[in-house]
Amino acid sequence: MSSTSGDGTPGRVLVVEDDPVTGRFLTYLLGERGGFDVTHTTDPAAALQDVRSQTWDLVVTDVEMPGMTGIQLLRQLRQISPHLPVAVLTAHASFDNVVSALRDDADEFLEKTVPPDQLLATVGSLVAKGRAARLANRQAVLAIGAHPDDVEIGAAGALLAHRGMGHEVSILTLSRGARGGPESTRAGESEMAALAIGADLYLEDLHDTSIAEGDPTIATISRVVQIVRPTVIYTHSLHDLHQDHRNTHQAAMVAGREVGRVYCFQSPSATVDFRPNHFVTIDDQLEGKLLAIGSFASQTQVRDYLKPDLIESTARYWSRFSDGLYAEAFEVIRDAVTASLSDAPHPPAAVGPTEGAS
Numbered sequence: 001m002s003s004t005s006g007d008g009t010p011g012r013v014l015v016v017e018d019d020p021v022t023g024r025f026l027t028y029l030l031g032e033r034g035g036f037d038v039t040h041t042t043d044p045a046a047a048l049q050d051v052r053s054q055t056w057d058l059v060v061t062d063v064e065m066p067g068m069t070g071i072q073l074l075r076q077l078r079q080i081s082p083h084l085p086v087a088v089l090t091a092h093a094s095f096d097n098v099v100s101a102l103r104d105d106a107d108e109f110l111e112k113t114v115p116p117d118q119l120l121a122t123v124g125s126l127v128a129k130g131r132a133a134r135l136a137n138r139q140a141v142l143a144i145g146a147h148p149d150d151v152e153i154g155a156a157g158a159l160l161a162h163r164g165m166g167h168e169v170s171i172l173t174l175s176r177g178a179r180g181g182p183e184s185t186r187a188g189e190s191e192m193a194a195l196a197i198g199a200d201l202y203l204e205d206l207h208d209t210s211i212a213e214g215d216p217t218i219a220t221i222s223r224v225v226q227i228v229r230p231t232v233i234y235t236h237s238l239h240d241l242h243q244d245h246r247n248t249h250q251a252a253m254v255a256g257r258e259v260g261r262v263y264c265f266q267s268p269s270a271t272v273d274f275r276p277n278h279f280v281t282i283d284d285q286l287e288g289k290l291l292a293i294g295s296f297a298s299q300t301q302v303r304d305y306l307k308p309d310l311i312e313s314t315a316r317y318w319s320r321f322s323d324g325l326y327a328e329a330f331e332v333i334r335d336a337v338t339a340s341l342s343d344a345p346h347p348p349a350a351v352g353p354t355e356g357a358s
């Protein structure tokens with residue numbers, strides 16, 4: 001049997017089992033013999049955290065554990081990751097009351113006494129199912145900025161939150177910011193910042209301070225859209241004093257017209273007309289955001305808007321519209337609900353926070 005599928009990486013299996021002996025056995029069987037990438041945890045609460053923050057193809061869980069029953073775990077897993085297959089380990093599948101209670105929720109029941117080869121085969125098909133569902137529900141984020149550091153200032157927290165949910169994240173920076181410092185330095189800084197976020201970087205070479213609203217900007221963004229196939233776009237707001245930012249916004253609206261979710265971030269040059277209606281809590285991402293912005297060391301000395309206390313206090317301010325201590329603010333151009341209306345040039349913006357990286 002094969003433990004890999006699709007992109008060739010081993011299927012990722014999370015085993016939740018409070019009995020260490022059974023846990024070790026499953027880790028050995030699925031990992032060493034099956035070739036899966038297996039993580040074993042004895043704590044259901046830790047398992048939920050793992051599912052929130054990483055990408056998995058299958059969860060294998062025991063029924064009875066201290067702190068949380070298999071039923072409770074299963075219900076919560078369904079809320080966090082509806083398409084992730086969950087297999088429940090049982091002693092006797094057919095005679096267990098718990099099993100009948102779980103019948104509707106679990107994808108499969110694995111009897112602990114089943115022969116190893118049979119267990120591996122079942123896990124293999126569940127992993128394939130999980131992988132297929134994950135790819136079908138693939139989320140790819142493209143953040144588009146005119147200059148190095150624009151995307152990081154406006155949306156690094158949200159991008160880190162997307163990464164935490166296993167989404168692909170790419171950054172497109174249209175110019176190398178030659179007017180703001182040595183070009184080679186800022187290119188290296190952009191790469192470090194993208195690395196800190198876990199994003200792929202597309203660093204283009206349009207002329208700083210004269211980025212056009214038409215071509216070549218539209219063609220440049222379109223090319224990256226073709227490669228990344230984003231489901232979510234973040235870019236500049238139209239409500240911005242800097243012409244490069246406004247033109248990047250306009251070009252992104254054209255190049256990204258097929259994309260279902262489009263949000264505009266705040267730049268230091270945003271005007272008072274920047275009126276966000278989508279807020280992403282970034283309490284867990286603030287540190288990472290500051291780290292990413294810290295990559296632009298050649299600028300932090302000369303640009304006040306890159307100072308950590310300003311980044312932090314801006315996020316602190318926007319948290320009054322979110323449920324945490326720090327937030328990033330976005331104007332909604334389109335969200336998934338209106339995706340089918342995306343042929344319209346300027347659909348009405350949604351009101352209020354929408355489902356997203358919060």
Ligand SMILES: [Zn+2]
Pocket residue numbers: 146147150242244245267
């Ligand atoms: Zn800029």
